[in-house]
Structure formats: C-alpha cells, structure tokens
C-alpha cells in the first residue's frame with residue numbers, strides 16, 4: 001500500500017504520503033467550512049505538492065459527507081461543510097490532481113480498520129465513529145459495503161428507541177441524535193446544564209454526577225442497540241469503535257455492559273479502533289488501489 005491520501009474533515013484537512021501501509025509523512029491545515037469545494041481542493045493540492053505527489057501517483061481522498069458512485073459529493077449534515085452543495089468530486093479531483101478515488105471518511109476508516117486494524121480477523125465487521133456525529137462503515141468478507149447513492153454505512157441515521165429529538169440528517173430520533181456529541185450537548189441543556197459540550201458531560205460523569213452519567217449511558221445504550229440491529233442484518237462478529245467520544249475512557253465498557261441486555265447471538269465483539277487518525281488516509285488509498293486492480 002504505497003501512494004498518497006487526503007482526508008477532508010469538518011475542522012481540518014490532512015494529507016499524507018503512505019509507504020508500505022504506514023503513514024510516512026503527514027501535513028495538516030485547518031478547514032474553512034465556508035470555502036467552496038474547488039477552494040478545498042486547492043488546499044489539498046498544496047499539501048500534496050509539498051509531500052511530493054505528482055499527477056498519476058495513486059491517490060485516495062476521504063471526505064466528510066456522502067460521495068455517490070458517480071463521484072458526486074453531497075452534504076449530509078449541513079452543519080459540517082455547508083458550502084459543498086452537489087459537486088462533482090471526481091471531476092474536481094481530476095482537474096486539480098489527476099486520477100483519484102474519493103469516498104466518505106468513515107467508510108474509508110472502516111475499510112482500513114477492516115483490512116489492517118481492529119477487523120483483520122473478521123468476516124463481518126463494522127466500524128462506528130462517535131464524535132460530533134455518529135458515522136461508520138461496513139466491511140463484509142473484506143469488502144467495503146457501498147451503494148450507488150453513497151449512503152451505505154451511514155449507521156448513525158438508524159432509528160433509536162432511546163432517542164426523541166431531531167437529527168442533522170433530517171430524520172427524527174436517530175442514534176446520532178442521542179449518542180453523538182451534538183446530541184449529548186442537547187441532552188445536557190435539556191437537563192438544565194446549558195453550554196456543556198460532550199467532553200464536559202463525560203468529565204461530570206467521571207466525577208460521579210448522576211445527570212451526566214445518565215446521558216452518557218443513554219448514548220452507550222443507543223450504540224449497543226444499534227450494534228444489535230446491525231448484527232441482525234449483517235451477521236457481524238466484530239465492531240470497532242472510534243472517535244473522540246467512542247474512545248473516551250470507559251465508553252466502550254459502557255457499550256459492552258449495555259450489550260449484555262441483548263441475547264448472545266446479537267452480541268459481536270466490541271473493540272477499540274486501532275488506526276486512529278491514519279484510518280481514513282490508509283482506507284482512502286486502499287479503496288483507490290482496490291479499484292485499479
């Protein structure tokens with residue numbers, strides 16, 4: 001696995017030179033969420049140029065948002081990158097950088113974890129990231145599950161009996177709306193703790209404050225129920241959890257505890273993701289090289 005990769009997120013843009021499956025060099029720039037897609041690609045090109053990329057070298061690009069089979073890029077959550085509109089990422093990349101493969105960042109991370117990280121021994125694998133929102137990807141028989149509209153794997157938008165509020169997807173009462181950072185902050189405000197973000201809620205829970213412990217537990221229960229549902233559909237044996245909330249101390253243990261309420265058949269192994277910030281980069285390049293083969 002050798003080539004180049006970029007990862008365009010809501011807060012930062014990363015670009016990397018990858019050698020033999022490892023990130024050899026990485027550069028980071030802040031994302032301007034108001035910039036149009038062409039301007040974002042110019043930033044990516046600037047970083048890749050510094051890393052020695054030239055047109056024609058293998059390149060995978062992971063992005064926040066949904067990328068369909070025609071390479072069109074759509075904002076799923078208008079709160080993250082509101083200037084995307086519906087843009088041909090395939091044409092844009094080819095204009096600025098040459099041939100490249102683009103896909104959703106969580107899907108890319110799932111592919112990397114499935115092939116080289118927490119899911120190497122798995123035949124039915126899901127990666128779920130819990131951060132500002134909840135995203136993911138599904139790797140079944142070592143292949144990333146993808147769909148023409150690019151929606152496959154957006155597991156945060158599954159309904160949850162633990163939720164009741166609105167979700168950035170436009171759906172109601174989703175896993176993301178209760179388990180993600182935005183949902184946790186909204187639950188804190190509703191409990192009378194206005195202005196607390198997810199990190200503050202986790203800190204309060206660690207200090208033994210009941211209101212906060214209940215909110216973190218609802219998040220973990222929604223995740224356990226989602227894992228049970230996905231296992232029903234896909235026969236998962238392993239689920240890796242990532243993201244700033246997913247990897248917060250004690251969170252995976254809370255998911256495992258909540259999962260004991262499910263019958264054994266619906267309880268896959270739940271483990272921490274292993275590749276961290278490298279995952280979307282490595283997965284994007286892997287997706288590109290898989291496509292070329």
Ligand code: ADP
Pocket residue numbers: 009011131132133180181182197198199200202243244245248249
């Ligand atoms: P992102 O991962 O989306 O780039 P951040 O890591 O800054 O951005 O934060 C995403 C979400 O994770 C926020 O809701 C934030 O409050 C929460 N968060 C960050 N660090 C922690 C932590 N140590 N414990 C719990 N929640 C955290």
